[in-house]
Amino acid sequence: MRQESSLTPISPEVTRATQARRIGPVDERQAQLPDQPVKLAADRPVEAAAAIDSTRRMVLSRRPATAADHEYARQAHHLAYREVVERQFGTWDEEKQDEYFEVGWPRHTHEILQWDEKPCGYAVINVGPSRADIQELVVHPDYQGRGIGSEILRQTILHARTNGVELHLQVLLANRAAALYEQHGFVEYEQTATHRLMRLA
Secondary structure (H helix, E strand, C coil): CCCCCCCCCCCHHHHHHHHCCCECCCCHHHHCHHHCCEECCCCCEECCCCEECCCCEECEEEEECCHHHHHHHHHHHHHHHHHHHHHHHCCCCHHHHHHHHHHHHHHCCCEEEEECCEEEEEEEEEECCCEEEEEEEEECHHHCCCCHHHHHHHHHHHHHHHHCCEEEEEEECCCCHHHHHHHCCEEEEEECCCEEEEEEC
16 A cells, blocks of 8 residues: 555565465365355455465464454554565564554454464455456565465455456565566556555556
8 A cells, every 4th residue: 555645565475475375275164165255355255265384284274353353453453564565665664553553443344364263364355346356465474485475365266256346456666576466467557756566466
């Protein structure tokens, strides 16, 4: 999301996701999740994901954010974004980043990402009749490198293709996540002074 406006950039977590483990259904409960769908921001269902690590079953799920999640989401935002913001803009302004977060929190419908029922980040995916936008995809640094960002991308791409809607996102120029988006089929169609604008081909 934009740093020159009220928006903030896509999480740099996805730069690490190329080392992610394979994701897929792990048990009967997850296999039946189409009857208990997770919602996108516009209340459209997508199939929930289950993720496996090398030691035991770990389940990735999503739930609507509540007011009680505000502080967790703010901390995750700052921890996940600091590196890429410093790389592009040179410094990290805590007060300014607080302002960005506070403007965006009530403006968009957030989802809390959960790894084995524990919060691991959040996402904002706005869905309209003909277009969906990945506004934010934030994974807490403690949970990066597990394929969480990649799996949310896969879910959202599947939803977009199934429903025939365009899928867009924007990423800071200094954010190496753009390479991962390209691997998932996104192409750049415009640049601003600060961002690459991309859409699913």
